[in-house]
Amino acid sequence: xxxxxxxxxxxxxxxxxxxxxxxxxxxxxxxxxxxxxxxxxxxxxxxxxxxxxxxxxxxxxxxxxxxxxxxxxxxxxxxxxxxxxxxxxxxxxxxxxxxxxxxxxxxxxxxxxxxxxxxxxxxxxxxxxxxxxxxxxxxxxxxxxxxxxxxxxxxxxxxxxxxxxxxxxxxxxxxxxxxxxxxxxxxxxxxxxxxxxxxxxxxxxxxxxxxxxxxxxxxxxxxxxxxxxxxxxxxxxxxxxxxxxxxxxxxxxxxxxxxxxxxxxxxxxxxxxxxxxxxxxxxxxxxxxxxxxxxxxxxxxxxxxxxxxxxxxxxxxxxxxxxxxxxxxxxxxxxxxxxxxxxxxxxxxxxxxxxxxxxxxxxxxxxxxxxxxxxxxxxxxxxxxxxxxxxxxxxxxxxxxxxxxxxxxxxxxxxxxxxxxxxxxxxxxxxxxxxxxxxxxxxxxxxxxxxxxxxxxxxxxxxxxxxxxxxxxxxxxxxxxxxxxxxxxxxxxxxxxxxxxxxxxxxxxxxxxxx
RNA sequence: GGCGGCGUAGCUCAGCGGUAGAGCAGGGGAAUCAUAAUCCCUUGGUCGGCGGUUCAAAUCCGUCCGCCGCUACCA
Numbered sequence: 001x002x003x004x005x006x007x008x009x010x011x012x013x014x015x016x017x018x019x020x021x022x023x024x025x026x027x028x029x030x031x032x033x034x035x036x037x038x039x040x041x042x043x044x045x046x047x048x049x050x051x052x053x054x055x056x057x058x059x060x061x062x063x064x065x066x067x068x069x070x071x072x073x074x075x076x077x078x079x080x081x082x083x084x085x086x087x088x089x090x091x092x093x094x095x096x097x098x099x100x101x102x103x104x105x106x107x108x109x110x111x112x113x114x115x116x117x118x119x120x121x122x123x124x125x126x127x128x129x130x131x132x133x134x135x136x137x138x139x140x141x142x143x144x145x146x147x148x149x150x151x152x153x154x155x156x157x158x159x160x161x162x163x164x165x166x167x168x169x170x171x172x173x174x175x176x177x178x179x180x181x182x183x184x185x186x187x188x189x190x191x192x193x194x195x196x197x198x199x200x201x202x203x204x205x206x207x208x209x210x211x212x213x214x215x216x217x218x219x220x221x222x223x224x225x226x227x228x229x230x231x232x233x234x235x236x237x238x239x240x241x242x243x244x245x246x247x248x249x250x251x252x253x254x255x256x257x258x259x260x261x262x263x264x265x266x267x268x269x270x271x272x273x274x275x276x277x278x279x280x281x282x283x284x285x286x287x288x289x290x291x292x293x294x295x296x297x298x299x300x301x302x303x304x305x306x307x308x309x310x311x312x313x314x315x316x317x318x319x320x321x322x323x324x325x326x327x328x329x330x331x332x333x334x335x336x337x338x339x340x341x342x343x344x345x346x347x348x349x350x351x352x353x354x355x356x357x358x359x360x361x362x363x364x365x366x367x368x369x370x371x372x373x374x375x376x377x378x379x380x381x382x383x384x385x386x387x388x389x390x391x392x393x394x395x396x397x398x399x400x401x402x403x404x405x406x407x408x409x410x411x412x413x414x415x416x417x418x419x420x421x422x423x424x425x426x427x428x429x430x431x432x433x434x435x436x437x438x439x440x441x442x443x444x445x446x447x448x449x450x451x452x453x454x455x456x457x458x459x460x461x462x463x464x465x466x467x468x469x470x471x472x473x474x475x476x477x478x479x480x481x482x483x484x485x486x487x488x489x490x491x492x493x494x495x496x497x498x499x500x501x502x503x504x505x506x507x508x509x510x511x512x513x514x515x
Numbered sequence: 516g517g518c519g520g521c522g523u524a525g526c527u528c529a530g531c532g533g534u535a536g537a538g539c540a541g542g543g544g545a546a547u548c549a550u551a552a553u554c555c556c557u558u559g560g561u562c563g564g565c566g567g568u569u570c571a572a573a574u575c576c577g578u579c580c581g582c583c584g585c586u587a588c589c590a
Contacts (some may be wrong), residue, residue, distance in 0.1 A: 192518085197587080228589095
């Protein structure tokens, strides 16, 4: 069951510093990428940064830097976070890359050639002071009749020449897409919102600006630069070498999965497929949007000063516990809260107690009673078969769940097996068999080692570093860690390294005041 | 305002027509291989309120209350 799999994160806007939300989306995409590699797929995993627009231009100015120098710096910071979180991306695209600019322009020309881009005028309430347009609902009228933006800046009705994309022409085709491919938008709740949005009727979309220069020039009209979405969304194609149909990476198109934050779900499920239809390009298979994180019950915001840099969490708790926590805490797709208490609790209960301790007790029994070598498989009891049967179907069960991006549910399946292993070892009591029936003891420990191997194998995408260590301790060599390799038992007698704890309990360094 | 979702044990949630479930937290017990970890048993809910359909409703319908999401150019 091989094949290609192309998964993307959003390209992150370099307007602000990377925070836990960015890391969350990237980790989710990383898990899907790693899981598909384990399943034998040829995977291409893309991440990157979105670097154009007026806000960046202004932020650079505020920082006293040239836009390019500014974006170089912030983009590098996003890349550093991706590396710190062990995101296994194959390429990092920047919208300031020459390859991207050329590709975005090619896409524009293709859509224009199809007759879906025309010159018009963008109108709206404009605040000169903010250099920004505001929506009707954001404008308040003062007692003296003047209209002002939320910032308090006076606004006036402005017209700016702009190219438009004929989005209105795609309403029916988009609805048909949602109808015939319900899996295109995930999770399901998000799909309902998008469908009702499109049913309300679509207006043409302004896709260029003349009010700032920091962007991709519109082909054939140097007065305009592309406005955010046409530029940004194109990255998923330009990274593959578009418009060169013969570029080796183009074989990965169409994308299997665009992982996005819920704030940009609409752009990926309405604008993007419409652009692609206009360009005669195949559509991605799925756009899955995740929710927001709150911190200790409060919304993350600069003004509250509670914005979390994921690197700080990693520094204190370690990378894999953080990756695990973010995927485990709540059903993927919804909003959730990160708090010290919940993080430490997950870490100690599920990683240290359930999984870490299971590995440690099993491996130290083998080390002490089996000469430190992997025991042979032996005749199995009903209990053995039950446990191993549960383990054997785990990769398939998880494949189903990862396929619908049910990343939390997939983890729950693993933990069912871990709990079953803890019950099994207690009921079998190999430490007692040691005196009464050493052969059976060895058989029991081998059953546990085999179950643990499955557990560690399927958890690799979630916790690559820790599971690498666990597999090493279980005697699984580099070529013995894929789903396919699970078909072949490890040879009996293989010498195992000395067991070492993988998930230490987290103890608060100091007694702090609760809450 | 319109559309949609949610409201089930102290907490986070699953169940979505047939005598209320899981994990965590709480209580009791067992064991002692292990990271004082584990295992077994257990307390606990009139499934938001009120009506209706049905032999039977967390589960379907109506209504009310309370939260939340979406409602286009803001990532």
